[in-house]
Amino acid sequence: MSRQPEAPPHTVRRTELPGAVDDRLYFAQVREDPELEIAAFAGHGDGPIAVVGSAGCTALSLLAAGATEVVAVDVNRTQNHLVEFKAAAISQLEPATALGLLGGSAMVAAARRSAYAQVRGVLTPGARAYWDAHPQAIASGVLQAGVTERLMRLIARTLRLVHPRRTGRLLALRTLDEQREFYRREWDTVGWRLLFGVLCNRLVLRRTYDERFFAHVENPSYARHFRQVAEHTLTGLDIDGNYFLQLLLTGGYQQARPPYLAGPVPVDRLHLVDGTFTGYLRTRPDASMAGFALSNICEWLSPAEVDELFAEIVRTARPGARLVFRNFVGWTEVPPRWRDAVREDRARGEELMRTDRSLCQRRFAICEVTP
Template sequence: MTQHSIEHARGSGGDRPQRHTYGAVSRGRLQYAQVYEDPLLEIEALQPGPGRSLAIVSSGGCTALSLLAAGAERVVAVDNNTTQNDLVELKLAAVASLGSKSASEFLGAFPSSTADRWDVYRDVLRSQLSDVARRYWDAHPSAVRDGLLGAGAAERFSAAAAAGIRLAVHPRARIARMLSCRTLEEQRDLYRREWDTPRWRALFPLLFGRWTFRGSFWGPEVHAAARSGAFADHFRQRFERSLTAMPITTNYFLHFMFAGRYPDGALGGLPPYLSSDGCAALASRRARLELADGTFTAYLQAQPSASIHGFSISNIAEWLPASAIDPLFSEIARTAAPGARLCFRNLLGWTDVPPAWRGTFVPRAESATMFDRDRSTIQRRFVVCDVQPPG
């Protein structure tokens, strides 16, 4: 980031997004600094455009910001962990104020001096945040200096795994050769000759075995699958697919996992919100984002009927208690505008529409073929439903 870019951005904050609280919230650690879901699928499914209001799980903010950049009239990013919305606030301020190159460097998609990042936060971005977000980031300077994209618990786990891979499985030079492949034929040849080794295959039971999923947060089904090796097999197969069946040049998920940065200069190699067009769009649309601190159901309960045109709930149904699933789908059905769609995903579990709502939420046949284009490496399933009027 240059001094010119800092001076250009200074004072260009524009309208801040609104932020509201809905019911009880938590102040947890930053779990995800990025969304490990390809936002191109949500953009295709939810068709953001004029007059369309969307409600999205915040997580790392990538999907919400990408949908807003793609033209949604209004996007509400909802998370019960207020720290996640602190992240979305700062990401939006960065991309709307700095432009693609400088915002990418500030966030950690590309290298930058650590002092420079803190200077940009202090001198340009801090004043654009709400009091709650400002207090959080003031208290976490190392996350800003090191680059926000690596600041979450998921990213620290991924970075530790990547360090182990470089130490014991694949040297840096081999990883660099894989990431520099220009054709699927090159990727497949390298994978077959050098990548798919016994050490590579042994890595997955270590990373995704019973010890990874210990604790009360995970339900008995997850514990059983971890003990059986099902998760290890799933993640190994997903990585094999990403390394052999999808172009690696634009797969920013893989690049960040293995190299700690996004691909440089590849068309489509950035999340949509970080592209030049995305940053330009967000600079003029930032007031169209609302941040909702609270559960997805609590937010919907406060909204008028038939007022929302698209919903993306990620994989939250995997970890909600069973008693919370029906109220969630009930509120989505009530608040869905005519022609609304719902997207949901699975990472570890399997989400079924509750029996009482199967006539209301009708899965679209193209969900599976859309999922075939998902670059995110770890996801298990993507479903798009048309929301039909009750009765």
Template structure:
């Protein structure tokens, strides 16, 4: 009981922090390709997905699950997901890209498009967006707290190295040429120094939240992020990496390099499956406590456990086992904290080799990926 109370009190405190007062994440920063290979979602699956920016929850629908429950303790993240659902359901592909901010539009056009989808929102979501029309006008995909923080980093890099030099790396078709360009034109003292300062514990905890890194017992954040970034720039193709484009350019580089839910070929399919989504506002432990045994087959848990102390992490995984069906799969990421699937919960079998291989292909700078299968 004490562990449950402590977790809920922490959730309540986190929810009041500036990072979560509006939109913390306008996009999901977990790679959807990695997510699908980890979870292997297919026809008939019942998924629990942390909402965050809503992108990956929508992308799960592409794999024909029977049902997806989107859960977030921040109601505004669910309001954002409802806006994205309304754009898919009420607009054509081009209008969807205009409303959300992928395409440039004439002044006032995004508000005009919002009025066309407004009645498809729930009353709470409608009230939220009516009160934050400025976010819509600016392009909501760039208006999350994290996106605005990372955009500052991109502007600083552009100012130091020159915007054309930075953008050019996204147009190099050969990985070998991309790697050579990175080490010649990007990597250097200014690049390394900016990582060390901008992603230091002091700066990043002010931009995000001090609780997010409470369980990280080391410093040198910038050096660790820079090592992951170097792997991405030197070893993974960048033209399709919309994560790095959002950080360094402050926008999507191409309409062919977008999250799956925004791609034109997926528009009609997703529109036909939106009714399979259920949105829930609440914390993980409180929600799971209301769920019957043997309900879910897949769990997308984002980077949720960055915020959890080890006893709360163990308790949450015991509840996950209870509500999971035999053979269910789960995955989650760590930003920096060294965390593993809890050995105390023996019904979860880690898939460490797969997690290591997929992390090496991940297009964002997460430090760890955990994948497990439930056998009970």
């Protein structure tokens, strides 16, 4: 009797917890600069770091920067299907092929389908079934497959109408002085300002995303927030190294790439968890975690749920563990009863926030947890 060939091992470990759901793919790219998390966890990466999975960019970039174990947690299985896809691509393919398959560089649809066939076998059954059912997303490059990316493409098309001959010149600038002068003289037009009011307002965002994303957010002007962030990015940060801006304006990565696409990533140190962040922490022993990266999930939670989350963070944190969280359009503070155990370094967080190139974020908080 002939033996059946053994199935190849899956690229990453994956665990499912109660409460996981199958939802839309909201994020194909994490609209947060992972260099902030990398800086925040410097010297604190010698143990498990729990990260919101989202599109996987932060989790994979932390591994690329040397973290010993990263647990990417997302209640939406679809998001973790994407993280698994990215991990398989960068671990199984040559770098140029992985970049093309994901959509970071030009590749014809047939070549993307062929590259997918090379990684399909190492995906878990759920991820494989999902991507088999979404061939167009693969053919187009999965970095453009999310709900957010559809909105960003609309913004990019509108921007090319507002500045039909200026985007290439913008990307060619090489000094901050050049950027500031170009912005003042040519970029900061009435059309540029109107773009934010038309496409980055509360109504558009609420129609784009699930309403629960903003259920606990109070922000008087989304448009003003995004315009201020964009102005800082274009006048205060190096454009030449901004892969977020390059991908938005050109559809691909040019001079720069995310850390997980710029070097080797030990994906065997990645563990995917389908479930809530609080639910995952409840499975962990006391004092077992080296770090936590919450992204902006506190904006989606009620005050009681935020308090429950911080209770588990304090319980599971090693002494001196690092916690970071972000705000997209809302504002989160450490719950009052946990402020003795969770101490925010606001000055350091604000310093790092000024370096964020993502064009989206409002706040970055960095805390030390001492139970």
